[in-house]
Every structure is written in C-alpha cells, then in structure tokens.
Amino acid sequence: MNYSYNYSYDDDYGDGEESYDYDASPCELNDNRETELMVQAYVHSSICILGFLGNILVIVTFAFYKKAKSMTDVYLLNVALADLLFVVALPFIIYNEQNSWSMGAWVCKLLRGAYSINLYSCMLLLACISSDRYIAIVQARRSFRFRARVLFYGRLICTTVWVLAVALSIPTFLYNDRYEARSGLGNGTTAVCYLKFDQQETAKLVKVLIPSTQMAVGFFLPLLVMVFCYSSIIVTLLQTQNLRRHKAVRVVIAVVAVFIACHLPYNVALLGRTAALFKEKRCGTGKATVLALMVTETLAYLHCCLNPVLYAFVGVNFRNHFQKILVDLWCLGKKYLYGKRSSSVTSEVFISARKSVDGSNNGSSFTM
Incomplete structure (x- = not known):
C-alpha cells in the first residue's frame, strides 16, 4: 500500500485535518509535490514498462516453451503473475493521483486492493521459492516423496498464498475510499484515494493494523525464511567441490542482497511513520517523512523488475x-x-x- 500521500495521511478520520505542531505557521507538506510528479511520470513509468516486459517474458516462456516441471517453476509463474498485476495497476494509480482520482471510489478500492494483494502474494511466494530450494538441496534425501507430486503441492501452496493475500487485503478494500481533502495552504480541495473512517477508534486501530501487517507478513516473515533457507543452502553448497554449485552461491547472495536493499529502507520508513502516528509532529518531521516514504517506496517498486532477472533468466x-x-x-x-x-x-x-x-x-x- 502506498502511504506517501501528501494530503491527509495523519488525520484520524480522513477529512484532511492533521495533528501537527505548526510552530506558529502553516505546515505545507506539498513542497515536494513537483518532485513526486516527476518521479511518477518518469521513474515509475519506467518501472511499469520494464516490469511488464520482464514478467510477460516469464509467462510466455511457461505458456509456449517450457512446462512447469518443478515447484520452483510453479512459484516463478505465480510471482510473475503477481508482479504483472502490480505493473498493470500502477499506471492507473499514477494517472488518478495526478488527476484528482477522476475514476471514482470503486476504482480507488480496486487499485489499492490490487497492490496489497500483489505485495503479500509476491513476498510469500519468494519465501516459498527459498523454502523449496532448501528442501531440494539441504534435505534432498528426505524430500523425495514430497517432491514426487510437484504440481499438486505447488498448486495447492500457491492457491493458499493467493487466498491468504486476499484475506490480508480485506481492510485495504474496505477502508480505502475516494473523498475530498484540503489541498495545500488555500481553501481549495482535491479528490484523494486514501483510508477513511467514521469512528476515531477504528481509525487508530486500522492505521496501525495495516502497516504492521504489511511489515510483518510482507517483509520480516519472508526475510527470516529467506535468510534461514539460503544460509543453510550456502553452507551445503560450500561443502561441495562443484564449480557450478559455487557459482550458485553468488546467485543466492545476490537474491537476498537485492531483496533487503529494495524493501528494508521502505519498511524502516514505514515503521518510523507508524510509530509516530499518535505523537505531536513538527512540520519539518512531517516533510521528511513524506520525502522518505516517496524515495524508499520507489526503490521497493523496482523489485518487480528485478524478480525475472534474479529468479528466472539467471x-x-x-x-x-x-x-x-x-x-x-x-x-x-x-x-x-x-x-x-x-x-x-x-x-x-x-x-x-x-x-x-x-x-x-x-x-x-x-x-x-
């Protein structure tokens, strides 16, 4: 979910009221609006194009050239589908954010929900890939019977992941809505798509629940699984004298390093923003938070372009x-x-x- 909106991400009800200590002067969070528009127009658009081409190539390969013969193949296909869902939704998100969410409330819910489903499904599937490689390499002898029914177990696990991703995204579908928020220092309003609530207690709960779940299930859980599995794989591979296996160690390190580099900064920024939700914030801190979320979020988006390279075409x-x-x-x-x-x-x-x-x-x- 994109939390780097400039209008009302700190208000309790979604009505544009913000709890800043203004230091006797109004706080303008839109100072970086022009930069954000340029990032959306050029950087995000490039991510959409590259991500679309890379993931389409993976899907075409499985559709016409290569049958899914291993559980990793099944996971790779589903990762490509999840990333494709994101890069298709992102241009519409960019268009609406730059045109006052002209497509209406249902499109608002659909696009935010699609991104949330992509986030959970993609991260959990990457954890599944690392687990499958751990079973195949570290537990090779014990895993023979389990891996004999590759497609059945692979499809069952992928179905479970998608159902879980949809379930975790329900609050995103329910509470995101299109509404009019005050824009800038003037009295004008603009349409935004963001979390909106009728009760203060619900607002406080959901505004902590959604980012906390995103960080726990969408980052820290896959990270722990990947670190454990790939650490065990590296130890096993280093015990062999096979040159090809030693090259695979570098691939493993690259996979984990890119995952951390792309997602850790955004989750740290999101953690800091969530921790400060109910504290009195100074204007300078609010501006820094908006800028940090914008930059780190763009870095996280980049991962959907790198997945085909790291997991498939390598x-x-x-x-x-x-x-x-x-x-x-x-x-x-x-x-x-x-x-x-x-x-x-x-x-x-x-x-x-x-x-x-x-x-x-x-x-x-x-x-x-």
Missing part, C-alpha cells in the same frame, strides 16, 4: 528459452512484414519451438 535454461523467444519474434515479424508465408506456418513456429526446447532442456529454471 538460469541457463531460461536464457535459452528467452533467446528462442527473440528468434521466433524476429521470424514472425519478417513473415508479417513480407507476407511470404501463411498464418498456419506462423502457428507451427510456436509448436516446433516448444517441442525443441522442451526436448532439450529438462532442468529447473533456477540456477541451483
């Missing part, structure tokens, strides 16, 4: 599929432009590609 098999996709797209483009062959030949390209790739590569898409 593997040799997936890179081969990616190259095959580029070759097929080039061939299809030439056939479309020059019209030398019929559409029936076009369909044969995908069939032959799927057969040739599936027949030559049977390993897991993940490097380890």
Whole structure:
C-alpha cells in the first residue's frame, strides 16, 4: 500500500485535518509535490514498462516453451503473475493521483486492493521459492516423496498464498475510499484515494493494523525464511567441490542482497511513520517523512523488475528459452512484414519451438 500521500495521511478520520505542531505557521507538506510528479511520470513509468516486459517474458516462456516441471517453476509463474498485476495497476494509480482520482471510489478500492494483494502474494511466494530450494538441496534425501507430486503441492501452496493475500487485503478494500481533502495552504480541495473512517477508534486501530501487517507478513516473515533457507543452502553448497554449485552461491547472495536493499529502507520508513502516528509532529518531521516514504517506496517498486532477472533468466535454461523467444519474434515479424508465408506456418513456429526446447532442456529454471 502506498502511504506517501501528501494530503491527509495523519488525520484520524480522513477529512484532511492533521495533528501537527505548526510552530506558529502553516505546515505545507506539498513542497515536494513537483518532485513526486516527476518521479511518477518518469521513474515509475519506467518501472511499469520494464516490469511488464520482464514478467510477460516469464509467462510466455511457461505458456509456449517450457512446462512447469518443478515447484520452483510453479512459484516463478505465480510471482510473475503477481508482479504483472502490480505493473498493470500502477499506471492507473499514477494517472488518478495526478488527476484528482477522476475514476471514482470503486476504482480507488480496486487499485489499492490490487497492490496489497500483489505485495503479500509476491513476498510469500519468494519465501516459498527459498523454502523449496532448501528442501531440494539441504534435505534432498528426505524430500523425495514430497517432491514426487510437484504440481499438486505447488498448486495447492500457491492457491493458499493467493487466498491468504486476499484475506490480508480485506481492510485495504474496505477502508480505502475516494473523498475530498484540503489541498495545500488555500481553501481549495482535491479528490484523494486514501483510508477513511467514521469512528476515531477504528481509525487508530486500522492505521496501525495495516502497516504492521504489511511489515510483518510482507517483509520480516519472508526475510527470516529467506535468510534461514539460503544460509543453510550456502553452507551445503560450500561443502561441495562443484564449480557450478559455487557459482550458485553468488546467485543466492545476490537474491537476498537485492531483496533487503529494495524493501528494508521502505519498511524502516514505514515503521518510523507508524510509530509516530499518535505523537505531536513538527512540520519539518512531517516533510521528511513524506520525502522518505516517496524515495524508499520507489526503490521497493523496482523489485518487480528485478524478480525475472534474479529468479528466472539467471538460469541457463531460461536464457535459452528467452533467446528462442527473440528468434521466433524476429521470424514472425519478417513473415508479417513480407507476407511470404501463411498464418498456419506462423502457428507451427510456436509448436516446433516448444517441442525443441522442451526436448532439450529438462532442468529447473533456477540456477541451483
């Protein structure tokens, strides 16, 4: 969920009233509004484009070139779907924030809820990937029977993750709403999409519950699982003399390092903002909080672009599929432009590609 709104993120009811110690002068939280608009227009738009292309490539690979033969493959496909959900919703969020939420209340709830579902599902699925790699490498002998029914368990776990993500996002759907809030120092108003409440007790509870759940389930829990699993994997891999396994250690370190670098700053900023919710705040502190959330949130968004690189295309098999996709797209483009062959030949390209790739590569898409 995006908490870096400039209008009323500290008011109890969502009516624009803020509890700042103004130091005998009005507090203008919109000083960085122009910077925020530029970040949304350029940085967030770039994240949308790169994230869309990367995750679409993963989905196309599984749809036409590679069957999901391991639990990690099943998880990777669902991570790509979750990230795709986010990068599709983000442009609409950007448009509405820059145009006074012109699409109405239901779109407000839908977009905020979609982002919340993406957050929980993606983070939990990344934890599932690390757990599956731990079972496959550290507990290889004990896991044979469990991994024999790969698709059944993989789909069951993914379904559970999606249901849990929807359940955790219910407060986001319920309490986000479109309403008029005071804009800037003047008497004008602007439409915003944010948490709105009818009772002060509900406001205090939900404004602590939502970010606390997001930090606990959407960051700290996956982080603990990843650190434990990948630490055990590194110890196991270092005990072998296989050069390929040692290269996989670097991949593991990169996965954990990027996860921490992208999500730790935002969660620290969110923790500080939540801890200060019911304290009297000075204007300078409020401005710093808004700026910190804006910068760190953008960094967290970047992770959806890096997931395909870290979890999919870092593997040799997936890179081969990616190259095959580029070759097929080039061939299809030439056939479309020059019209030398019929559409029936076009369909044969995908069939032959799927057969040739599936027949030559049977390993897991993940490097380890």
